[in-house]
Amino acid sequence: MDISTRNNGRTVQELLRCAAEEATRAPSVLNTQPWRWHVGEDGLDLHADRTRQLHAIDPAGRLLILSCGAALHHARVALAASGINPSVRRYPDAADPDLLARVRSGGIQPVRAEDAAAADAMRQRRTDRRPFLASGPATGDTLDALHAAATAEDTTLHRIDGDQIAYLRAAEHGAQIIEAKDERRREELREWTGRPAEKGDGVPPETVAGPTPRPVPLRGFGLGDRAALTPGTGDDRSAGYLLLATRTDEPAAWLRAGEAVSAVWLTAISLGLAVSPMSDAVEVPGARALLRSLLPHGGNPQLVLRVGADPGSPPPASPRRPTGDVIGDETGP
Numbered sequence: 001m002d003i004s005t006r007n008n009g010r011t012v013q014e015l016l017r018c019a020a021e022e023a024t025r026a027p028s029v030l031n032t033q034p035w036r037w038h039v040g041e042d043g044l045d046l047h048a049d050r051t052r053q054l055h056a057i058d059p060a061g062r063l064l065i066l067s068c069g070a071a072l073h074h075a076r077v078a079l080a081a082s083g084i085n086p087s088v089r090r091y092p093d094a095a096d097p098d099l100l101a102r103v104r105s106g107g108i109q110p111v112r113a114e115d116a117a118a119a120d121a122m123r124q125r126r127t128d129r130r131p132f133l134a135s136g137p138a139t140g141d142t143l144d145a146l147h148a149a150a151t152a153e154d155t156t157l158h159r160i161d162g163d164q165i166a167y168l169r170a171a172e173h174g175a176q177i178i179e180a181k182d183e184r185r186r187e188e189l190r191e192w193t194g195r196p197a198e199k200g201d202g203v204p205p206e207t208v209a210g211p212t213p214r215p216v217p218l219r220g221f222g223l224g225d226r227a228a229l230t231p232g233t234g235d236d237r238s239a240g241y242l243l244l245a246t247r248t249d250e251p252a253a254w255l256r257a258g259e260a261v262s263a264v265w266l267t268a269i270s271l272g273l274a275v276s277p278m279s280d281a282v283e284v285p286g287a288r289a290l291l292r293s294l295l296p297h298g299g300n301p302q303l304v305l306r307v308g309a310d311p312g313s314p315p316p317a318s319p320r321r322p323t324g325d326v327i328g329d330e331t332g333p
């Protein structure tokens with residue numbers, strides 16, 4: 001069966017466009033969706049959209065590139081699930097550092113069960129900020145699968161537990177105090193939690209749980225009592241915390257770490273887990289240094305993922321920008 005038969009007669013170019021559309025589901029810092037896709041005849045180009053960078057919270061653009069990496073991995077998953085082997089060149093043009101990746105068809109391949117499962121997980125995925133009731137990656141097999149997902153993207157995964165939880169709590173607490181005192185950061189949080197609906201971006205207050213006691217405090221987005229997600233009966237005491245880290249600390253490593261964020265998250269969903277990222281401790285240099293001290297073999301902290309048993313009913317979905325604003329081709333923007 002050829003690719004167009006298997007995909008209802010769609011051409012490779014149409015499948016590439018579908019993959020870019022699927023990639024708009026990716027998570028991104030404050031739901032900024034800081035990416036642009038260009039669909040060409042033979043492939044997709046992924047660009048960083050610097051107009052959507054958070055200059056106070058993310059001056060280096062680390063979280064912007066991590067978000068684009070998650071979108072790149074989503075596009076790879078969508079292509080693999082439609083029977084195309086994605087071939088990726090990262091940073092293909094030294095003269096254009098915001099051209100992050102070129103994705104081409106590397107030929108037709110059978111759809112593996114894990115590709116289909118990852119695509120299903122991609123369609124279900126939501127950030128779940130409620131306190132978890134039951135344990136995250138407690139068993140060896142689950143943790144092994146999450147490790148393997150990160151390693152395949154040149155990223156290490158370290159589970160923070162035992163005595164190290166106190167250090168994570170201190171890093172988060174310290175970062176949140178610094179963020180609360182910084183007017184420019186507060187202003188960015190206000191902007192991205194109060195976006196007009198037609199923009200299709202930002203963090204809606206109904207996706208954020210109100211203040212609730214937890215062993216490790218989560219970012220409140222400055223919403224206070226306006227946070228409108230019912231926290232439920234969990235207390236996060238058995239949540240797991242996974243620290244993703246890279247050997248080097250430059251944009252190419254951030255892109256790979258973003259791909260790992262998506263790969264680990266989709267694997268977690270396939271294993272019945274729910275996830276929310278925590279980037280505040282990575283944003284503040286002192287807190288990031290504390291996280292670095294938790295890595296047994298050294299490395300550069302990129303993101304913490306909080307993981308727990310999926311509570312069942314999903315939290316509300318966050319909006320997405322119109323695809324016409326994000327995906328262009330020879331005829332359009």
Ligand SMILES: Cc1cc2nc3c(=O)[nH]c(=O)nc-3n(C[C@H](O)[C@H](O)[C@H](O)COP(=O)(O)O)c2cc1C
Pocket residue numbers: 025026027028029030031063064066067070125126127128129202203219261276277278279280303317318
């Ligand atoms: C790099 C990155 C950093 C993030 N940081 C946080 C964070 O500190 N706290 C949080 O609650 N969510 C965080 N998120 C989750 C985003 O807010 C979320 O992906 C976005 O609002 C879209 O919602 P969705 O994931 O449900 O589609 C982060 C996501 C990414 C990719």
